[in-house]
Amino acid sequence: MGHPKRLGVMGGTFDPIHHGHLVTAEAALWAFGLDEVVFVPTGQPWMKADREVTPPEHRYLMTVIATASNPRFSVSRLEVERRGPTYTVDTLQELRRQAEDEVELFFITGADAMLEIFHWKDPEEVLSLAHFIAATRPGYDIARFEKEAPTSHPKVSALDVPALAISSTDIRRRVQAGQPIRYLVPEGVETYIRKFELYGGGR
Numbered sequence: 001m002g003h004p005k006r007l008g009v010m011g012g013t014f015d016p017i018h019h020g021h022l023v024t025a026e027a028a029l030w031a032f033g034l035d036e037v038v039f040v041p042t043g044q045p046w047m048k049a050d051r052e053v054t055p056p057e058h059r060y061l062m063t064v065i066a067t068a069s070n071p072r073f074s075v076s077r078l079e080v081e082r083r084g085p086t087y088t089v090d091t092l093q094e095l096r097r098q099a100e101d102e103v104e105l106f107f108i109t110g111a112d113a114m115l116e117i118f119h120w121k122d123p124e125e126v127l128s129l130a131h132f133i134a135a136t137r138p139g140y141d142i143a144r145f146e147k148e149a150p151t152s153h154p155k156v157s158a159l160d161v162p163a164l165a166i167s168s169t170d171i172r173r174r175v176q177a178g179q180p181i182r183y184l185v186p187e188g189v190e191t192y193i194r195k196f197e198l199y200g201g202g203r
């Protein structure tokens with residue numbers, strides 16, 4: 001009998017997916033000896049009600065394009081197919097149910113998103129389901145994270161990721177303004193954005 005599979009879970013809106021996400025997943029894979037990372041694009045994100053989010057199918061396909069060349073990366077349709085708001089807790093429980101063998105789950109998030117998770121739900125319940133890897137990202141107040149998140153908890157770890165000041169918000173703004181996004185997102189993702197004229201940009 002082997003050891004349980006170590007499965008990384010990278011949740012996100014991925015509107016669009018960018019190199020910050022990919023570098024973070026690869027760093028977590030390496031640092032925590034994960035067997036695989038599954039990307040889980042959100043269905044209808046309730047935390048982002050303030051703006052219109054691109055239809056899930058587009059975000060799902062861009063995530064597939066971006067991860068296709070990495071044999072240890074895959075993409076789940078779990079949240080894309082679920083109606084109504086999605087909760088991290090439900091997703092983690094479902095991934096565990098779907099796994100054939102015993103799995104150890106590692107939820108990978110930016111430190112910002114990590115705090116949100118702990119504000120929504122009972123931390124002990126969330127922590128019983130997975131290890132949490134909080135990636136630090138530029139512009140983020142790590143002192144606040146230390147104060148508010150249970151970093152002393154054995155199931156929460158911080159992960160230093162090479163400073164990538166890339167965000168989906170900035171990419172959408174760039175497309176709208178006609179500025180370049182080349183090298184910020186994988187080439188295929190840029191092609192996809194142009195093809196479907198996403199984010200108010202032309203071709």
Ligand code: ATP
Nearest residue numbers: 012013014020024109110113137164166167168169
């Ligand atoms: P938006 O600007 O629309 O919020 P985003 O760039 O933050 O988009 P999300 O889809 O919200 O992307 O993020 C998914 C996960 O990836 C979150 O846990 C987020 O903290 C993390 N993340 C996003 N960008 C980076 C980055 N450059 N470096 C490390 N982690 C990142």
Ligand code: MG
Nearest residue numbers: 112113167168
């Ligand atoms: Mg975000």
